[in-house]
Amino acid sequence: MRFEPAPGRRGTAVYVTLRYVMPGGALGKAAAKYFGEEPSQQLDDDLRRFKQVIEVGEVIRSDGAPRGKQARQEFPQHPARPLSDEEPKEVMA
Amino acid sequence: MKITSTAICGSDLHLLDGYVPTMQKGDVMGHEFMGEVVEVGSGVDRDKLRVGDRVVVPFPIGCGACSACQNELWSCCENTNPNAGVAEKMFGHPVAGIYGYSHLTGGFAGGQAEYARVVLADVNPLKIESDLSDEQVLFLSDILPTGYMGAEMCDIADGDVVAVWGAGPVRQFAMDSARVLGAAKVIAIDDVPYRLEMAASQGYETIHYSDTDVRSALLELTGGRGPDKCIDAVGMEATHGAAHVDLYDRVKQAVRSETDRPHALRQAITSCRSGGIVSVIGVYGGFIDKFPAGAWMNRSLTLRTGQCHVQRYMGPLLDRIERGEIDPTRVITHRLPLAEAPHGYHIFKNKADGCEKVVLKP
Ligand SMILES: NC(=O)c1ccc[n+]([C@@H]2O[C@H](COP(=O)([O-])OP(=O)(O)OC[C@H]3O[C@@H](n4cnc5c(N)ncnc54)[C@H](O)[C@@H]3O)[C@@H](O)[C@H]2O)c1
Ligand SMILES: [Zn+2]
Ligand SMILES: [Zn+2]
Numbered sequence: 001m002r003f004e005p006a007p008g009r010r011g012t013a014v015y016v017t018l019r020y021v022m023p024g025g026a027l028g029k030a031a032a033k034y035f036g037e038e039p040s041q042q043l044d045d046d047l048r049r050f051k052q053v054i055e056v057g058e059v060i061r062s063d064g065a066p067r068g069k070q071a072r073q074e075f076p077q078h079p080a081r082p083l084s085d086e087e088p089k090e091v092m093a
Numbered sequence: 094m095k096i097t098s099t100a101i102c103g104s105d106l107h108l109l110d111g112y113v114p115t116m117q118k119g120d121v122m123g124h125e126f127m128g129e130v131v132e133v134g135s136g137v138d139r140d141k142l143r144v145g146d147r148v149v150v151p152f153p154i155g156c157g158a159c160s161a162c163q164n165e166l167w168s169c170c171e172n173t174n175p176n177a178g179v180a181e182k183m184f185g186h187p188v189a190g191i192y193g194y195s196h197l198t199g200g201f202a203g204g205q206a207e208y209a210r211v212v213l214a215d216v217n218p219l220k221i222e223s224d225l226s227d228e229q230v231l232f233l234s235d236i237l238p239t240g241y242m243g244a245e246m247c248d249i250a251d252g253d254v255v256a257v258w259g260a261g262p263v264r265q266f267a268m269d270s271a272r273v274l275g276a277a278k279v280i281a282i283d284d285v286p287y288r289l290e291m292a293a294s295q296g297y298e299t300i301h302y303s304d305t306d307v308r309s310a311l312l313e314l315t316g317g318r319g320p321d322k323c324i325d326a327v328g329m330e331a332t333h334g335a336a337h338v339d340l341y342d343r344v345k346q347a348v349r350s351e352t353d354r355p356h357a358l359r360q361a362i363t364s365c366r367s368g369g370i371v372s373v374i375g376v377y378g379g380f381i382d383k384f385p386a387g388a389w390m391n392r393s394l395t396l397r398t399g400q401c402h403v404q405r406y407m408g409p410l411l412d413r414i415e416r417g418e419i420d421p422t423r424v425i426t427h428r429l430p431l432a433e434a435p436h437g438y439h440i441f442k443n444k445a446d447g448c449e450k451v452v453l454k455p
Contacts, residue, residue, distance in 0.1 A: 010160055042180065052172045058136065060212070062190060064117075064200015065175035074178065078121030080193065080200045082210065088454040 014050070016043055036071035045069050094148065094211055098227040099126040101434070101441050101451045102235060103261050103328070104376055106353070108195060109438060112329055113378050115179065115196040123192040124152035125234040126204025127227060134214065141215040146217035148318045149402035150204065150211055152235045154190040157216035158299075161189075168400035173212065183379070205434055207455045219407045228452060229414055232266070232421040236450075238406035240266025240326070243374035246397040247322035249274040254313055256280040256320035256364065257359035259289035259375060260299075262424040262450040264377035267374065268297055269317050269419055276322075280314060282357075283305060285444045291424075311364050319366035319411045327357035328375025355381040363388050373398035424450040431455040 002015040020039050022029050032038040047057050048069045059068040064077040066088070078087070102125055107113050127149040133142060142148070153168035161169040170189035174180055176196055177187035183197060190212070193203015202209065211218060217327045221230050240263050247255060255271040257264050260283035268279045281292035282300045289299040300310045311320055361371050371394055389396065413419045426449045429437050437451040 028216070041178075046176060051155075051159075056156045056213070056310050060156075060173050060175055060190070062175050062200045062201075062212075063202040063210075064120075069175045069177055071178055075115070075196070076117055077176075077196055077200050078408050079117050079121075080196065080202045081119055081121045081200055 014047065016047065018043060036074055038071075041071035045071055094128045094150075095131045095208055096126050096128040096204055096455050098128070098208060098231045099123050099206075099431070099453050099455070100231060100234075100236075101125075101205070101437050101453065103263060104194070104235075105376065105438070106327060106442050107376060109442065110330065113195045113197065114183075115176075117196060120193070120195070120200075120239070121202040121206050123194050123203035123205030124192045124194055125236070126150055126192075126209060127221075127234060128209075130214075131208070139214040142218065142220070142334070146222045148211075149221060149230050149233045149407070150192070150209070150218050151233075151238075151407060152191055152194070153187065153400060153403055154199070154201065155216055155404055156213060165402055165405045166399075167402040167404045169402075176200060191400075205431065205432070205453060209239050217404065219411065221411075223415060225414065226422075228422045228425060230411065230421075230423075231452065232262075233403075233407050233410055233414075235401065235403060236263045236424075237266050237410055237419070237421050238403045239263050239374050239401040240268075241270040241406055241410060242399070242401045243267040243324045243326060244270035244274050244276075244373050246372040246399075247271065247274075247324065247370050249276050249322060251275045251429055252277045253321040254278045254280070255322045255324065256282060256361070257324040257326055258282045258331075258361055259325070260285060261294050261326065263374060264324070264326035265291065265424050265449070266293075266419075267326050268292065268295070271322075271324075273413070273418060278314070280311065280320065287447045288444070288449060291449060295423075306362055308364050315366070319364050319369070321366055321369050323361040323365045323369065323371045324328050325357045325361045325371065325373045325375045329355070329377050329379075331356035331358075331375075355384070359383065359385055362394060365392075367392040368394070370395045370397060374401070376400070425452055427451040429453055 004013050006013040027065050061068045064080045101217035107455050130144050130146045152171040155162045155167040155170045156172040159171040161171050168189050180187040182198055190199030190201050192201045246266050253276050255276040257267050260281050273281050280298040282302050283289055284303040293299050365371050431453045440446045440448040441451050
């Protein structure tokens with residue numbers, strides 16, 4: 001991980017370099033991408049949540065996306081309506 | 094919060110009519126709402142918000158900390174949209190979370206409801222401490238700031254002629270704001286007679302676009318130059334006086350090769366005087382055809398736009414309401430219980446029963 005001043009001193013830019021071997025070759029990569037589990041997608045989720053925690057102090061969650069930014073199982077989402085009493089457990093699982 | 098008043102907006106019609114992707118069955122709509130705080134989360138600063146406070150909630154959710162919020166570009170907040178990935182694919186960069194406005198803007202439950210969860214509650218809501226009625230302050234959540242921003246983006250100079258497309262509630266406020274900001278003449282363009290009458294009753298000139306050639310009418314009213322500033326308060330569901338043009342865009346929109354019908358925008362660009370400003374507050378969601386780039390480029394026009402940065406305007410506009418300079422209640426034609434919302438949507442969409450703006454009471 002690298003932390004560098006952003007252009008014009010507007011904050012800090014965070015760079016992550018990740019080396020990995022994806023099982024299953026091109027097909028495996030396509031499947032992982034479809035399920036939102038491609039490392040670059042997961043990294044995008046992590047970096048956005050990291051920015052939220054640093055700048056706002058928490059991960060932003062909505063009724064539709066109670067786990068916050070997450071490429072995995074992004075759509076269809078929970079409808080944009082309050083979660084029922086049982087749902088939080090299920091949804092957060 | 095427990096909601097005491099909420100309203101139906103022209104933006105809700107774009108959702109209802111299916112032109113904004115990522116709506117899901119069961120979504121709670123509504124982004125214009127106010128009420129009373131009944132519970133406060135553990136992270137909220139008690140000096141800023143307590144149980145019992147009366148608040149108006151701005152429709153875009155800001156975080157107050159990112160570079161966009163710090164520059165008062167609240168509707169472009171970098172942090173509040175958990176579905177930033179989808180928004181980024183659609184728009185190139187993500188946009189802020191918005192209540193009740195599809196999953197593209199975060200999947201937040203809206204305010205056409207009895208209760209709502211307000212996110213980052215110590216940053217966004219405006220506390221009302223005077224005894225102004227709900228109806229006087231409710232529209233601070235969206236349409237009053239939106240209309241005002243539409244006029245402000247025009248950089249109105251004394252003596253300017255300002256033309257506004259669309260005589261919906263947003264437009265009425267854009268016209269009131271243009272006048273407050275110094276416009277000499279304000280012209281309303283629509284084809285719904287009672288909406289034009291509402292504009293005429295405030296002393297604005299009106300043009301009925303189905304019976305008149307709008308560009309020529311505007312030339313008549315401006316000594317042949319065209320309006321100095323033009324505001325598009327219609328957006329993606331414009332209709333067109335000439336049936337063949339309307340049909341062209343309807344077909345393209347129906348087969349999804351164009352998402353928006355930009356008649357008002359095209360006309361605003363071709364009508365505006367050279368060197369003028371075209372300010373767009375009508376909502377567009379995707380892609381348009383036949384953008385008059387030649388008129389825009391060769392005649393040195395400036396195009397400005399945005400979802401309203403509501404938080405920027407709430408305080409100053411509340412002051413103007415308190416001083417009696419703007420009366421937001423003038424656009425309300427219908428007050429209905431929340432249970433009659435479907436009827437409210439019906440008359441607002443179909444311009445029936447003289448409907449200009451519907452307020453719902455849970
Ligand atoms: N930028 C923002 O933050 C923001 C906020 C709120 C609303 N809006 C948008 O503003 C627009 C207006 O909202 P509203 O509540 O007043 O809606 P509305 O549907 O009541 O008003 C639209 C008006 O435009 C008229 N119209 C249709 N085609 C026209 C044409 N070719 N020329 C002139 N007029 C035409 C209609 O007759 C109608 O009176 C919508 O697109 C809405 O989504 C934007
Ligand atoms: Zn609105
Ligand atoms: Zn922000």
